[in-house]
Each structure stands twice: as C-alpha cells, then as structure tokens.
Amino acid sequence: MAANPMHQFNVYRIGPEIKLGEIDISFTNSSLFMVICSLAILLIFNLGAKKNSLIPNKMQLLAELSYSFVSKMISDTAGSKAKPYFSFIFSLFMFVLFCNMFGMIPYSFTVTSHIIVTFVLAGFIFVGVTIIGFIKHGFGYLKLFVPSGVPVILLPLIVIIEIISYLSRPISLSVRLFANMMAGHTMMKVFGGFVVSLGIIGGWLPLSFSVALTGLEILVAFLQAYVFAILTCIYLNDALNLHH
Amino acid sequence: MVKKIIVSILIFSFALFSMAQSSESGGMPQLNPEFWISQIFWLILTFGILFISLSKFILPKISKNLEARKSEILENIETAEKQREESENKIKEYEKIIVNSKSEAKSYYNEIRQKTLADISKKQKIIEGEIEKEIKEAEKEINDLKNKAPEKINKIAIETSADLVKLLIGTEVNASSISAIVENISKKNKEKYYGF
Numbered sequence: 257m258a259a260n261p262m263h264q265f266n267v268y269r270i271g272p273e274i275k276l277g278e279i280d281i282s283f284t285n286s287s288l289f290m291v292i293c294s295l296a297i298l299l300i301f302n303l304g305a306k307k308n309s310l311i312p313n314k315m316q317l318l319a320e321l322s323y324s325f326v327s328k329m330i331s332d333t334a335g336s337k338a339k340p341y342f343s344f345i346f347s348l349f350m351f352v353l354f355c356n357m358f359g360m361i362p363y364s365f366t367v368t369s370h371i372i373v374t375f376v377l378a379g380f381i382f383v384g385v386t387i388i389g390f391i392k393h394g395f396g397y398l399k400l401f402v403p404s405g406v407p408v409i410l411l412p413l414i415v416i417i418e419i420i421s422y423l424s425r426p427i428s429l430s431v432r433l434f435a436n437m438m439a440g441h442t443m444m445k446v447f448g449g450f451v452v453s454l455g456i457i458g459g460w461l462p463l464s465f466s467v468a469l470t471g472l473e474i475l476v477a478f479l480q481a482y483v484f485a486i487l488t489c490i491y492l493n494d495a496l497n498l499h500h
Numbered sequence: 501m502v503k504k505i506i507v508s509i510l511i512f513s514f515a516l517f518s519m520a521q522s523s524e525s526g527g528m529p530q531l532n533p534e535f536w537i538s539q540i541f542w543l544i545l546t547f548g549i550l551f552i553s554l555s556k557f558i559l560p561k562i563s564k565n566l567e568a569r570k571s572e573i574l575e576n577i578e579t580a581e582k583q584r585e586e587s588e589n590k591i592k593e594y595e596k597i598i599v600n601s602k603s604e605a606k607s608y609y610n611e612i613r614q615k616t617l618a619d620i621s622k623k624q625k626i627i628e629g630e631i632e633k634e635i636k637e638a639e640k641e642i643n644d645l646k647n648k649a650p651e652k653i654n655k656i657a658i659e660t661s662a663d664l665v666k667l668l669i670g671t672e673v674n675a676s677s678i679s680a681i682v683e684n685i686s687k688k689n690k691e692k693y694y695g696f
Binding site (some may be wrong): 262266267269279281282284286290291294297298301302304306310319323343347350367371372376377438 | 551
C-alpha cells in the first residue's frame with residue numbers, strides 16, 4: 257500500500273528541543289529547508305553580484321536577469337513610487353520561488369505548503385501595506401473602500417464588500433499559495449502511489465501522468481511565486497497611488 | 501478554468517484520501533499547531549537574514565553593475581557618435597582639400613600654359629627675326645654674286661678670247677679691243693646668258 261500522501265507535509269524536530277521560555281522553537285525540517293533556500297539564494301546572488309564584467313558570465317546573467325525581471329514587474333504594476341520596496345519584493349519572490357522549487361526535489365520538504373508560513377508572509381504584507389497606506393495618505397486611505405462613480409444607494413453595500421475583500425486579502429494570498437503547493441504535491445504523491453500499487457503492468461499510465469505533473473508542478477511553483485509577488489505589488493500600488 | 505477543475509479534483513481526491521487515512525495519521529499536518537510557533541520563528545529569522553543581506557549587500561552591487569554597464573554602453577555610443585562626426589568632418593575636409601588642390605592644379609596648369617605659350621611666341625619671334633635676317637643676308641649675297649657674275653664672266657671671256665686669239669693667230673692682240681668686243685656681245689646677249 258502506498259504511503260499516506262499527507263505524510264510528506266509532516267513537520268518533525270531535527271536535533272534537540274529548543275525552548276524560549278515556554279515557547280517551542282525547535283529546529284525542524286521546515287526550518288532546515290528555510291535555511292537551505294535562503295543560503296541558496298544568497299550563494300547564487302552573491303556569486304552573480306561579485307564580478308562586474310561588461311559581458312556577464314552565467315551567474316551574473318542569472319542575477320541580473322532576475323533583478324531586471326522583478327524590477328520590471330514592480331515598475332509595471334506599482335509604478336516608480338514602489339522603488340524603495342524593491343528589495344523586499346525581490347527577497348519575497350526569490351524566497352517563495354526557491355521554497356517552491358526546492359519542494360520539487362523528491363524527499364524534500366516544501367516550506368510554502370504550510371498555511372502558517374504563507375499566512376505569516378501574507379499577514380506581514382497586509383499589515384505593512386496598510387501601514388504604508390495610512391502613512392502616505394492618512395485617513396484618506398479609507399477612500400480605497402469608496403469607489404468613485406457608484407450610486408449613493410448602493411454605496412453602503414459596496415463599502416462593506418470592499419472592506420471584506422480588503423480584509424480577505426491575506427487569507428486569499430496565503431491560501432492560494434499554500435493550496436496550490438499542497439494540492440500539487442499531494443497529487444504527485446497519489447499518482448506515485450498508483451504507480452507502485454498497479455505494478456509493472458498498469459503502472460505506466462500513472463507514471464506518465466506523474467512525469468507530466470512534475471512539469472506542471474515546476475510551472476506552478478514558478479507561477480505561484482510570481483503571483484504572490486505581483487499581488488504584493490498590486491496591494492502596494494493601492495497603498496502608494498490611491499486612485500480607485 | 502483548467503486549473504480550477506484540477507484544483508477541485510485535487511481537493512476532492514485529497515479529502516477522500518485524508519478521510520480514508522484519518523484514523524492512521526490524523527488529517528492534515530498543516531493544521532497541527534505543534535510546530536507553528538517554531539515555523540514562524542524560523543521563517544522570520546531566515547527571511548529576515550535573507551532580506552537584510554540581499555538589500556544591504558547583494559542587490560546594491562547588482563544594481564551598481566547594471567548601472568555601470570548601462571553608462572558604459574551609453575558612453576561607448578557617445579564616443580562612437582563623436583568619432584563618426586569627426587570622421588565625417590574629416591571626409592568633408594578631405595573633399596575640400598581635393599577640390600582646392602584640383603582648382604590649384606588647374607590654375608597652375610593655366611598659368612604655366614600661358615607662360616609657355618608666351619615663351620614660345622617670344623622665342624618664335626626671335627627665331628623668325630633671325631631667320632629673316634639670315635635670309636636677307638643670303639639674298640644680299642646672292643644679289644652681290646649675281647651682280648658681280650657678268651663682270652667676272654666678261655673678264656674670263658676676255659682672257660680666254662685673248663688666249664684663243666693668240667693661239668690662232670700667234671700674235672698679241674690689244675686687250676682693250678677684245679674687251680670692247682666681249683662687252684658688246686655680252687650686252688647684246690645679256691638676256692640670253694643671265695636671264696635678266
């Protein structure tokens with residue numbers, strides 16, 4: 257019988273239990289992959305930034321292409337005012353992308369497949385964007401909930417809908433990433449289990465499915481990181497350029 | 501749309517699986533709060549370190565590299581433009597020099613031609629004058645010879661006649677009478693002998 261497809265999402269302690277007062281902050285496999293992803297990003301971009309040749313080498317090209325990709329994404333969606341937030345969005349995009357991609361390695365752990373991780377990221381973005389909005393526009397930021405050109409009768413309803421949609425942003429942002437990652441990995445595991453249980457005669461169909469799914473999942477891993485970053489840019493755009 | 505369908509199928513299948521194996525594992529590990537705090541702590545730590553080192557050390561370098569490349573390319577383009585302009589100016593100068601030298605050469609040619617022509621005509625005149633002078637001298641000589649010729653011939657004729665007479669007769673004849681006869685004959689036949 258195939259292993260439980262949810263088993264891959266188990267978090268377990270690596271090494272001794274670390275306690276900060278009453279709180280358990282032990283080093284887990286999740287922490288391990290966070291550290292690996294961060295180190296990988298730092299390593300790659302450090303190598304890419306080290307040399308400055310007029311004609312870039314491969315690492316430099318990679319770093320510079322990523323830089324201009326994120327930079328273009330930000331300037332396209334949030335305008336030139338979002339430039340101070342570039343490094344945050346860059347780090348966010350790279351972190352999510354690397355966590356997703358490292359999760360594609362068999363027997364690894366996908367950090368972003370845990371709702372708590374994505375929710376903390378999304379919640380931080382939500383709080384940060386709200387604070388930026390109030391700093392930039394004061395109470396005028398509340399105009400975000402009052403779209404222009406709406407009949408007065410409909411206004412209370414629209415405002416309530418807008419507030420709900422605004423408040424659900426961190427939930428939708430975090431659940432989107434978490435659900436995509438979890439669903440993809442579960443599906444791959446399920447098909448992998450089918451390959452084993454159907455044996456050498458019937459296992460070819462789920463195996464080919466599994467191969468196709470791997471390609472799809474790599475695409476989804478990139479796409480979800482991109483979506484996460486671009487939604488952050490859009491929220492930032494709302495906070496910076498208030499014209500609803 | 502396709503993705504929505506896939507996701508719904510997934511959620512369905514995964515609900516089935518989790519139901520089937522709930523007794524074994526106890527549902528989604530994601531909803532087990534045992535390690536939530538630990539995950540949050542490590543997320544903040546690693547992401548914070550990542551963010552700080554990217555924003556403080558790595559991204560400025562990359563941005564500087566990009567800027568440097570951009571400015572270098574712009575500079576190179578500028579230099580190329582400048583050099584192109586310079587070369588165009590040079591070409592114009594060169595063409596001007598060629599035109600100038602052509603006109604100069606033409607004027608030189610004309611000048612020298614004029615000079616040579618003048619020289620030639622001058623020399624021609626001198627030579628013509630010399631030739632004329634020589635011709636005149638020669639004519640004069642010829643005339644002299646012509647004018648003297650009858651006299652000499654008369655003299656020779658007289659001497660010859662005297663010698664002939666002496667041989668024929670054996671006596672000396674008066675020279676003056678012979679000369680008178682010869683003179684008379686030559687005067688008579690001047691036309692016939694000399695043509696004038």
